[in-house]
Structure formats: structure tokens, C-alpha cells
Amino acid sequence: MTEHEFVKVPVTGAKEIKLVTTDAKDNGNTADHTVWADAKLVENSNKLTLNIPKSVATKVGEPINIKEEYSAMDPEDGDLTAKVKVIGADKVRFDRAGKYEISYVVTDNDGNETQKTRTISVVNMEDYKYLSNFDWKSTQNSYTAPLKDLSISAKTLRLTDESNKEVAYEKGIGAHSNSTIVYDLTDKQSDYFTSFVGVDRQMYGSVGSVIFQVFVDGEKQFDSGLMNSRDPQKFIEINISGAKELKLVVTDGGNGNGSDHATWGDTKLHYANSERVYTNELEKEVEEAKVIDKEIYTSESFNTLQNAIAKAEEMLANNKATQIEVDGVLASIIEAKKALVEIDLTQVIVTNDRYLSDSVKKTLGLAGDITLGNMLKLTTLISNSGRVSVNSHFISSKKHELFSNSFSLTSILF
Structure with missing residues (x-):
């Protein structure tokens, strides 16, 4: 009895497959029962499936979990998740802006390698481009078209702050309900969208009322709720990393569109600036x-x-x-x-001059040996006997030699 064998034959481009069984020993076909078990055609059979986490963004100083789950499955080899190598995760720095790539690499038992890469964008929010510097892809308006960097009445963009005071913006979009503005993000390389919204200050005290909404790739990410003309502005911050479309919507507050001057103030697209230098x-x-x-x-x-x-x-x-x-x-x-090399301050200084040794000990109040550490404290040297007298300037000039070489005390001071 012979063990079964696994057969794998590439058939890419083939028009016909023929399976043949013959009498192997020319002894007739009695009991020649053959089986082609689990025979199947597999599309891309030598290509495994590698699933990795999506690219994400965060702000400088705000670490996120980058060790999300991943998986690798092969039609023949089964689960290869344990063999996936993750490269680059240790290089991600949340204290520096930039785009950090993490690669996931796995090789099947036939030696075929599959690799996928995700990007971790770390954003300094001071790196941005004004949304109004770009052209929108399309607009739909029930009253009038929006304006770049001007209110819908062609004046300075103005909103109301928390103190009920006017705040003006040089950049932004002036709109009127009902309004839908669509931006293509595929070429913007942006990670966050921010804006202040509210009824333009020009309509303060009027019946103007609107609702602001932001959609990212068709999913609503922000809804201001009803905003009246006296309401303070609201701030929007939305993660748009990897998004393809940004849609800004203004709807009527439910009482008609009269005085519905809607302002998107200071609208910005923030990005991970890899050229920012940290010192x-x-x-x-x-x-x-x-x-x-x-x-x-x-x-x-x-x-x-x-x-x-x-x-x-x-x-x-x-x-x-x-x-x-x-x-x-x-x-x-x-x-x-x-690489700094410390000097051994316990090294004993040798001198044959008893008067000099006694003078140093007396000056420093020493009873035992004189060490390099002791000499570091020496600033002047005066002998009561008058046989030794060295001023502080001379000693200071010699200290460099003392702490760079193994000289005797006598050769240093004289």
C-alpha cells in the first residue's frame, strides 16, 4: 500500500485539464480503485490573504495603540498569522510630527512573500493648509453659491464667541442654507479637519437658524444641532486620515431659510509634516x-x-x-x-619635598596622604616657615597639568 500524495499543478492560462489513471504494473485493472480527493481549482492559490489595521492619525503628544490585530491566511498552509513580521512599529514617535510606516511581511511555505504597509500620521496641529485655498469638487445650493474667505453677504467672516463678542476670520467659507459643499481629499494628504461654525454675526438677533453637518466618505462625523443667530460659535475637529471625500452641509433650522447666513470660520486641513525639525x-x-x-x-x-x-x-x-x-x-x-573618562581622585600625590608636603597638608587640613581630589581644592599655598610660597594664580595654571597627567606634586608646583 502506498501513501497518498498531494498534487499541485499550475493551470494559469490553460484551456483543458486531463486527469489520467493507468494500470501501473500491467497486471490488469482488478482492484485498481483510484481517488482524486478534494480536487479543486483555486484562484490565486499561491497568494495568501494578509489583513492589517488601517492607517490612522493622532496628534503630537497623544500616543495611540498601534498593536492592533492582524491576520494571514493561506489556502494551502492555513493560518500564518504567527509568521507575520511587523517592521517599523518601534520607530513611531508620538513626540514628533511625521508619517511613520509599519510594514507587515509574511512568507508561505512555498517561499511566496506578501507585504502590506500602513501609515501612522503624527500631526502637529500648527501644520495646516486653509481649506478655502482649494477648489471644491461640487456645490448644491437652494439659495445662492458659497463664497471663499467672505461671508455670504460678501463681507468679513464673523461669528460670536462665548463672551457674546464678535470674532472675525480672514479665511473660511460663507454659505446660505440649504448648502452642500463637497471636497475631494484624495490629493490633499490631510489628517484632521477643523473649523468654527455658526450664524454669521451680521445676522445677530435675526430669525436666522441653521444646522451644520460634516460627512467623511459618506458617514456623518459632526452635527451641530440647531444654532440660532445669538448662539456662540462651535468648534469642529474631525480625524480625516485616509478619507477620500469631505462634505460640508448646512440645513435650514426649520423656520425657512430667511437670514440663514452660515459661516465656516478658519477652516483648516491639518497634516503630518515630516519636514518639521525638532531640536x-x-x-x-x-x-x-x-x-x-x-x-x-x-x-x-x-x-x-x-x-x-x-x-x-x-x-x-x-x-x-x-x-x-x-x-x-x-x-x-x-x-x-x-565616553568621558574620570580621573581617579583617590590617586596619591608623591613628593620628596617634606616642606612642600607639610604646607599642602596644613593648608588643606590633612593628616594623611595627599590625593588628586585634595589638590582639586587647593587654591593657595603659604608655608609658615617661609620656605614654600606659591600664589593662587600659579596653582590654577598648573591644575590642568595635574588632572591630565600623573605628575608628582613637586613637578607640578615647581
Whole structure:
């Protein structure tokens, strides 16, 4: 009895498939019962299905979960989820604006690789473009067409704030109920939509009343509720990452469209700016490095740090520096700090001059050996006997030698 075998034959482009069974030993066909078990045609049989989370956006300083579930299924190999490699998740920084790609890679048992990528957009809300700088795709209006950067009465866009005071906007859209404005987002690379909305201040105290609605890819994401002419403005912030269409709707408040001057104030599309340069980490490292006490490190290692500080300050003064350049200098100064070599302050200073040794001990109040650490505190040296007298300026000039070399006390001071 022979074990069964699995047969896999590519048939792409074939017009006919013929399955043949023969008498293998020419001994007749008695008991030659053959079976083609689970025979089937599989479309794209060597292509597995990889499902990954969708691209998302968040704001700088607001971490989100990026370890959502993913799966990989193969028609032949079954569940390959455990074999999926996730690349790039550790590179996502929620403290810096930018677009971070996370790749999901899986290989089936035949060696066929499948890869998909999602993008995590981290947005600094100071990076934006005004919506009114773009042309809308279409508008539908029951009264009159909307205006860019002007109220529907062709004046400055004005709304009412929480203190019942007028607030003006240079940018935005003036509309009149009923109004529908559609924008194509496929070429905008935007992640958030923001706007202030309300009945334009010109209609303050009138019967004007409207409802603002925002739809993203056909789904309602905002509804202002009924807004009357005296109501304070409302602020909209909507995540539109990956969206294809933005629709701004103004409807009649239910009492006709008289005085329904609707204003979309300061309308913006915010985006993840990968070119924004962050220097706060470098600035912090420089400030910390500049207060390091040079007296306790070897001159060679400390000079390396000083050079790194100089390059860092030069980079901070360069307003054309890229993030890659800044990060490179940051790495250098961190490495220089780690590489500082401490001097052994417990090292005993040797001298054959008893008078000099006694004078140092007397000045510093020492009873035992004189160490490098003791010498760090020495600022002047005066002997009662008059045989030793070294002023503070001379001692200071010699300290650099003392802490850079293993000299005897006599060779340092004389």
C-alpha cells in the first residue's frame, strides 16, 4: 500500500485539464480503485490573504495603540498569522510630527512573500493648509453659491464667541442654507479637519437658524444641532486620515431659510509634516553637557565633548538643518558624554619635598596622604616657615597639568 500524495499543478492560462489513471504494473485493472480527493481549482492559490489595521492619525503628544490585530491566511498552509513580521512599529514617535510606516511581511511555505504597509500620521496641529485655498469638487445650493474667505453677504467672516463678542476670520467659507459643499481629499494628504461654525454675526438677533453637518466618505462625523443667530460659535475637529471625500452641509433650522447666513470660520486641513525639525532633545543635551565639571575628567575625553558641543551649537544656529542632521549631532554629543573618562581622585600625590608636603597638608587640613581630589581644592599655598610660597594664580595654571597627567606634586608646583 502506498501513501497518498498531494498534487499541485499550475493551470494559469490553460484551456483543458486531463486527469489520467493507468494500470501501473500491467497486471490488469482488478482492484485498481483510484481517488482524486478534494480536487479543486483555486484562484490565486499561491497568494495568501494578509489583513492589517488601517492607517490612522493622532496628534503630537497623544500616543495611540498601534498593536492592533492582524491576520494571514493561506489556502494551502492555513493560518500564518504567527509568521507575520511587523517592521517599523518601534520607530513611531508620538513626540514628533511625521508619517511613520509599519510594514507587515509574511512568507508561505512555498517561499511566496506578501507585504502590506500602513501609515501612522503624527500631526502637529500648527501644520495646516486653509481649506478655502482649494477648489471644491461640487456645490448644491437652494439659495445662492458659497463664497471663499467672505461671508455670504460678501463681507468679513464673523461669528460670536462665548463672551457674546464678535470674532472675525480672514479665511473660511460663507454659505446660505440649504448648502452642500463637497471636497475631494484624495490629493490633499490631510489628517484632521477643523473649523468654527455658526450664524454669521451680521445676522445677530435675526430669525436666522441653521444646522451644520460634516460627512467623511459618506458617514456623518459632526452635527451641530440647531444654532440660532445669538448662539456662540462651535468648534469642529474631525480625524480625516485616509478619507477620500469631505462634505460640508448646512440645513435650514426649520423656520425657512430667511437670514440663514452660515459661516465656516478658519477652516483648516491639518497634516503630518515630516519636514518639521525638532531640536529640543539636542538643546537639552547641550545644556547638560556645558555644566559638566571638566576637572574630574581627562583632558582628551573632555576636549572630545567640547568639540561635540561646538558642533551642536552650530547645528542649532542653522535654520536649514534637517532632522537627520540634528539627530546625527545629537548622537555624537550623547556618545561623547558616555565616553568621558574620570580621573581617579583617590590617586596619591608623591613628593620628596617634606616642606612642600607639610604646607599642602596644613593648608588643606590633612593628616594623611595627599590625593588628586585634595589638590582639586587647593587654591593657595603659604608655608609658615617661609620656605614654600606659591600664589593662587600659579596653582590654577598648573591644575590642568595635574588632572591630565600623573605628575608628582613637586613637578607640578615647581
